[in-house]
Amino acid sequence: MDLRFTPEEVAFRDEVRAFIRDNLPVDIRERMRLGYSPRKQDTVTWQRILNKKGWATMSWPKEHGGPGWTAVQKMIFLEENQMAPAPEVSSFNITMLGPVLIQFGTDEQKKRYLPRAANLDDWWCQGFSEPGAGSDLASLKTAAKRDGDHYVVNGQKIWTSTAHHADWCFLLVRTNPNAAKRQEGISFLLVDMKTPGITVRPIISIDGSHHLNEVFFDDVRVPVENRVYEENKGWDVAKFLLGNERTGIARLGKSKERVASAKEMARTVREHGKSLIEDQAFRARVAQLEIDMKALEITQYRVVSAYEKQRDGRPDPLSSVLKVKGTELLQATTELAMDVGGPMSMPIWAEELATLSNEPDVGPEWATQATGSYLFLRAASIYGGTNEIQKNILTKAVLRL
Amino acid sequence: MDFSLSDEQRLLKDSVDRLMADRYAFDQRKAYFKEAGGWSAALWSQYAELGLLGLPFAEEYGGFGGGAVDVMLVMEAFGRALILEPYLATVVLGGTALRLGGSDAVKSRVLPAIADGSMKLAFAHGERQARYDVTDVMTTARKGGGGWVLDGAKSVVTHGDCADMLVVSARTSGERDDASGITLFLVDAKANGVARRGYTLRDEQRAAEISLSGVQTDTVLGEVGNGLALVERVMEAGIAAMAAESVGCMEALHAMTLEYSRTREQFGKPIGSNQVVQHRLAEMLMSMEQGRSMAMLAAMMVDEPDAGERAHNIAMAKVGIGQAGRFVSQNAVQLHGGIGMTEELAIGHYFRRCMVIERQFGDTAHYLARLAAEVA
Numbered sequence: 001m002d003l004r005f006t007p008e009e010v011a012f013r014d015e016v017r018a019f020i021r022d023n024l025p026v027d028i029r030e031r032m033r034l035g036y037s038p039r040k041q042d043t044v045t046w047q048r049i050l051n052k053k054g055w056a057t058m059s060w061p062k063e064h065g066g067p068g069w070t071a072v073q074k075m076i077f078l079e080e081n082q083m084a085p086a087p088e089v090s091s092f093n094i095t096m097l098g099p100v101l102i103q104f105g106t107d108e109q110k111k112r113y114l115p116r117a118a119n120l121d122d123w124w125c126q127g128f129s130e131p132g133a134g135s136d137l138a139s140l141k142t143a144a145k146r147d148g149d150h151y152v153v154n155g156q157k158i159w160t161s162t163a164h165h166a167d168w169c170f171l172l173v174r175t176n177p178n179a180a181k182r183q184e185g186i187s188f189l190l191v192d193m194k195t196p197g198i199t200v201r202p203i204i205s206i207d208g209s210h211h212l213n214e215v216f217f218d219d220v221r222v223p224v225e226n227r228v229y230e231e232n233k234g235w236d237v238a239k240f241l242l243g244n245e246r247t248g249i250a251r252l253g254k255s256k257e258r259v260a261s262a263k264e265m266a267r268t269v270r271e272h273g274k275s276l277i278e279d280q281a282f283r284a285r286v287a288q289l290e291i292d293m294k295a296l297e298i299t300q301y302r303v304v305s306a307y308e309k310q311r312d313g314r315p316d317p318l319s320s321v322l323k324v325k326g327t328e329l330l331q332a333t334t335e336l337a338m339d340v341g342g343p344m345s346m347p348i349w350a351e352e353l354a355t356l357s358n359e360p361d362v363g364p365e366w367a368t369q370a371t372g373s374y375l376f377l378r379a380a381s382i383y384g385g386t387n388e389i390q391k392n393i394l395t396k397a398v399l400r401l
Numbered sequence: 402m403d404f405s406l407s408d409e410q411r412l413l414k415d416s417v418d419r420l421m422a423d424r425y426a427f428d429q430r431k432a433y434f435k436e437a438g439g440w441s442a443a444l445w446s447q448y449a450e451l452g453l454l455g456l457p458f459a460e461e462y463g464g465f466g467g468g469a470v471d472v473m474l475v476m477e478a479f480g481r482a483l484i485l486e487p488y489l490a491t492v493v494l495g496g497t498a499l500r501l502g503g504s505d506a507v508k509s510r511v512l513p514a515i516a517d518g519s520m521k522l523a524f525a526h527g528e529r530q531a532r533y534d535v536t537d538v539m540t541t542a543r544k545g546g547g548g549w550v551l552d553g554a555k556s557v558v559t560h561g562d563c564a565d566m567l568v569v570s571a572r573t574s575g576e577r578d579d580a581s582g583i584t585l586f587l588v589d590a591k592a593n594g595v596a597r598r599g600y601t602l603r604d605e606q607r608a609a610e611i612s613l614s615g616v617q618t619d620t621v622l623g624e625v626g627n628g629l630a631l632v633e634r635v636m637e638a639g640i641a642a643m644a645a646e647s648v649g650c651m652e653a654l655h656a657m658t659l660e661y662s663r664t665r666e667q668f669g670k671p672i673g674s675n676q677v678v679q680h681r682l683a684e685m686l687m688s689m690e691q692g693r694s695m696a697m698l699a700a701m702m703v704d705e706p707d708a709g710e711r712a713h714n715i716a717m718a719k720v721g722i723g724q725a726g727r728f729v730s731q732n733a734v735q736l737h738g739g740i741g742m743t744e745e746l747a748i749g750h751y752f753r754r755c756m757v758i759e760r761q762f763g764d765t766a767h768y769l770a771r772l773a774a775e776v777a
Contacts, residue, residue, distance in 0.1 A: 001410075001470050002403045003701040009402060072402050263776070280773060287772035291717045298694035305404050321687045391683040392676075399659055399682055401673045 003298060005072075012073055016080045023049050024086050033261065035337070035369030037209070037376070038087035040123070040165045046087045047120040056089050057098060057118045059244065064102050064110070065118060071304035074248070082253025083260070092124040092162070093117040097170055099244045100188070104229040104237050113168075113190070127157040127171035127191070127215060128238070134159075135389050137172070138182045138235065142217060144173035144189065151175070151189060151227070153197075153220040159383075163200045163213035166193050171222075176232050188234035190226040197221075207375035208348060242385065249319070249384055250300050250326025252293060258333035258373075259289055265340045265366055276340060289332060296325050317397035320390040327380035327387060338374040341367030404697075406474075413471055416451055417478040425482035427747045433485055438563050439607045440485035445518055454492055455516025458500065463513035469638075469703040473645040473696060480649020483747070483754055485605060487521050487560035489642055494559075495522025497638040498568040502585055502622030502631045511566065511587070523564035523590075524639070525555035525611055526632055533763040535632060536578050540613060542571035542586060548619030549573075549586060551594075554612045559761070561609030562599025564590050568635070569613065573626050583628040587620035588613070604757040605750065630708070636762045637715045641699035643758045644722040648696045650751045650758075651689040651726060654733040657748060658682065661737055672736075681736060685729045692725030713775060716768040723765035726755035 005013065028042045038046075050056040058074050060066030069077065081088065097117055101110050116122045133140040142155025153173055163169065171189045179185030191198070197220035203212040229237050263286060266276040276282055303318045338345045344363030362368075381387040395401050406414070424444060433441035448454050456471055458464025465471075472493065479488060492515065499511050499522075514520035531537035540553025551571050561567065567588045575582025588595065594616040597609045623631040659682055662673030672678050699718035705711040730752040734741040741748045759765060 001406060001697070001701075003697060005402055277776070283773040283776040284769055286776045287769055288720075290776075291720050291769075291772065292691075294698065294714075294717050295691040295694045295721045298698055299690055301402055302404055302690075302694065302697075305402070318690065321690055325687060325691065388680070391680045394683040394686060395676075395679040398686060399673075399679065401659070401662065401679050401682070 003301070005076075009072055009076065013076050013080060016077050019053065019055075020080060020084045020086055023053075024084055028087065029084060032085040032087065034365050035261070035373050037211070037373075040162075043087040043090060044120045044123075047089045047093075050089060051119045056120075057094060058089070059095050059248075060098050060102060060114075060118075064098075064114060072301065075300060075304055078248050078251075079253035079256070082251065083257045085254075085257045090117075090120055090123065092126055092166075092170075093120060093122070095244050095248065096126060096241050097124050100170070100228060100237055100241050103240060104188075108225070109190070109228065122167040123162065123165050125160050125163045125166035125169045125193075125215075127160060127163075127169045129159045130156060131158050135386055137238070138186070140172055140174060140186065142171070142173050143177065144175050144187060144222070146175070146224070147221075149224050150221045151187075151224060153189070153191070153217040153222055155217050157215040157217075158213075159203070160200075160213045160215045161211050161383075163193070163215050164202060164210065169193055169215070170228075172234055172238055175234075179232065183235040185232055186234040186238070187231050188228045188237040189222050190228060191220065191222050195220050195222065205376060206378065207372045209372065209376065211376070243319075250296055250322040251330055251380075252296055252300060252326060255289075255293055255326070255329045255333045258330070258337050259286060259293070261366070262286070262333070262337040262340050262370075265337070265364075265370075268364075269340060269342060271342075282340075285336060289329065289336065292325075292329055292332075296322070296329060299325070317393055320385075320393045320397075323384060324381075324387045324390045327377075330380050331374075331377055334370065334374040334377045337370035338367075341370050344368070345371040406470075410471060410474060413467075414474045414478065417453065417475050420447060420451065421478050421482040421484075425484060427483075427750075430483060430485065434605055439601060439605070440487065440563075444484070445486050448486065448488065449516065449518030452516075453488070454518055455512070456492065457496055458512045458516060462508055463516040469641060469700040472638075472642055473700040476642045476645035477649040477652075477696075480646035480651075480754075481653045483650065483653070483750055485607075487523070487563055487607075489639065489646070490524060490560035490564065491515055491520075491522045493642040494524035494635050494639050495564075495566070495568055497635045498522075498524065498585060498622050498631060499587075501634050502628075503587075507587065507620055507622070520565045521560070521563055522566050522568060523558050523561040523609070524635055525558045525561060525567045525588075526570045526635075527556050527558070528554060529556040531556075533767045534578070535636070535763075536580050536583070536629065538570050538572050538583050539577050540569065540571040542573050542584060546617050548617055549621070551586060551588065551613045551616040551618065554610070556610055557602075558609050558611055559602075560607050561590075561611050562597055562607050566590060567595070567611065568622065569618075570628060570632055571613075575626075580629050582626050583632065584625045585622040585628040585631050586618045587622055588616055588618045592616050592618070602757055604754040606754075606757065633708075633712065637699075637711060638703050640715050640719050640762055641696070641703045643761060644692075644696035644699045644718055647722050647726045647755055647758050648689070648693045650755050651685075651692055651729040654729050654748065654751045654755075655682070655685050655689055658685070658733045658736050665738075678736060681732055685732050688725045688728045692722050692729070695721035695725070713772070716772050719763065719768045720765050720772065723759040723768075726759055727765075730755040 047056050054067050057066045062068035130140050144151035144153045169191045171191050175187040176185030197218040199216040201214045202210045269276045303316050344367040347362040452465050455464035456467040460466050542549045542551045567590050569586050569588045573584040594614040596612045599609045602608050665672050695718040702711050702714040
């Protein structure tokens with residue numbers, strides 16, 4: 001047992017770090033550093049740079065264009081990329097759709113969709129949640145009725161992140177409303193977002209931004225060849241996808257980057273005649289976060305190493321620990337960053353102010369953005385299976401209660 | 402990065418687990434506690450036979466050349482069984498002081514005797530006025546009688562009552578709180594001028610107040626006046642070992658609580674069928690796993706050559722393990738309800754061991770403050 005990186009792993013980390021340093025466009029890094037969510041074009045630009053290097057498809061097997069990294073290398077890459085800070089590759093394309101097609105897709109589907117997903121030529125979104133099917137996903141109602149070579153889809157999806165950017169959607173639909181078990185009547189479809197009958201409506205979230213959408217399907221005709229895996233076996237695909245989704249969900253690099261950024265900003269703000277970084281209560285809070293990040297870092301490596309050895313495709317239920325602890329940390333670190341801003345974290349970074357007058361922003365950009373990401377990341381303990389659902393998973397799979 | 406155990410380590414773990422399963426059920430433990438000295442001399446011999454008492458020592462000193470991970474595996478098993486014997490005091494604390502600070506002659510004399518079970522040690526550093534301040538040493542040592550003469554008092558010395566030899570810190574120069582001027586000595590516990598008052602700690606482990614009045618010794622461990630670094634190495638090794646022991650305690654606490662939640666029925670169903678109980682158990686599990694990661698970190702750092710890096714990481718582990726131990730043990734009592742409050746049940750005993758471990762060599766607040774000061 002040795003928790004230190006091997007010389008090869010250190011060399012790999014240095015290679016990744018140097019590549020990101022030399023290739024991440026300066027304007028993208030600067031926006032990320034100030035705490036902005038990446039713009040669509042930023043994500044596209046960076047993912048294409050990574051794809052050219054062969055690194056965008058981190059979680060795909062080598063024979064399907066993945067870089068053939070070990071679990072430790074994957075974690076190193078994720079962390080370096082988050083700490084840079086650089087936009088993360090599209091999780092819809094890379095961690096969700098890609099592995100699903102590789103596992104369940106036909107050769108034709110793989111050929112048609114994988115290269116475009118890798119290069120972000122197609123932006124994918126995830127059509128899973130519905131107004132009546134959140135944590136209880138299997139109760140989804142969006143219906144797909146067979147009509148010759150097509151399914152006709154009717155229903156509504158909600159919380160669909162980036163649907164307004166998306167070219168394609170992977171969609172869970174009910175193909176058999178009469179199945180004995182709800183899970184047995186579900187299918188997994190690939191839907192072109194340009195198909196007539198699809199309406200995307202924005203949902204503005206509490207950070208004031210537009211990430212989320214409602215998506216309505218009104219007699220949307222989807223070719224049967226766009227179904228992944230067997231009809232009514234879509235739940236198996238969804239379970240596989242959600243298992244993959246948890247790998248790397250701790251987003252530890254992001255937390256580390258937020259703490260580093262908060263410390264940097266704390267040097268620039270002053271109270272009681274000294275900079276905030278000198279304040280004992282602030283330092284204790286940072287110390288506690290750094291302790292928690294260290295513990296999670298090791299837990300994460302333990303889980304991914306075990307997952308790699310297991311190789312039966314089933315996610316380690318302990319990955320739920322990563323989800324819960326990782327998102328708790330992410331939320332705590334964004335809280336910290338917001339608190340550094342003090343009163344300057346209250347104003348809305350006003351695009352309206354900027355457009356209505358030539359006045360400068362009220363506070364520093366980072367403070368306004370810190371509040372934005374604090375607000376937005378309240379979602380972290382909700383998406384990807386709420387933290388309460390994760391505890392249910394642990395209860396069933398580990399505690400066997 | 403590699404989390405796997407070697408074949409030797411798996412064998413070691415299996416043999417300790419087997420011994421604990423055979424000989425250290427909770428009822429057996431109760432009997433050991435009642436023996437003279439508060440622990441089992443028979444088990445001590447068993448540890449010697451299995452090679453556990455010489456585990457971290459080089460083969461030339463009758464040891465097995467084991468590392469921190471081997472000690473971690475043993476301490477986890479000891480934590481699960483909640484052993485009473487002076488393993489930590491003798492092998493880990495005393496052993497580290499000897500291993501890192503003893504001359505070849507001293508090591509040749511003492512380490513084989515530890516390994517064969519004939520000699521027990523204790524680490525006598527803390528003093529009554531010092532709280533967790535590692536430099537607050539008022540015990541003095543002056544040259545005399547062909548060696549050194551020690552005067553002062555040491556407080557809450559774990560297993561100081563049964564030790565044959567004491568590793569004693571004393572000030573050879575400087576003032577109280579000075580980092581320099583501290584020296585470690587090896588002192589015969591039966592030497593003239595040593596007075597010991599033994600007692601039991603909250604966790605049923607033994608300890609002693611030790612006074613030293615004109616005590617003669619000629620054995621210095623490490624460098625005269627530069628003993629603080631060695632004191633810190635000893636404490637770091639102790640923290641790493643106790644972190645693993647704490648993980649063992651947490652495993653036992655979690656397993657017992659889980660089992661109880663399956664069997665205890667209220668309102669016509671097991672209490673473990675309530676989601677509020679399930680989630681609490683899941684949170685205990687997460688806390689324990691984070692603690693386990695920290696125990697691994699501590700083990701990995703014990704032999705780290707960079708002193709700053711080593712101290713920083715072990716301080717993080719100490720906080721992590723302290724917080725995890727508190728969370729798991731408090732909730733184990735809570736989920737057991739009234740029965741968790743009883744002396745009869747093992748739960749409270751594990752609870753108190755976690756509590757004592759958190760206080761050894763500096764508590765959570767102490768290390769959090771240190772880490773806060775180091776934030777850069």
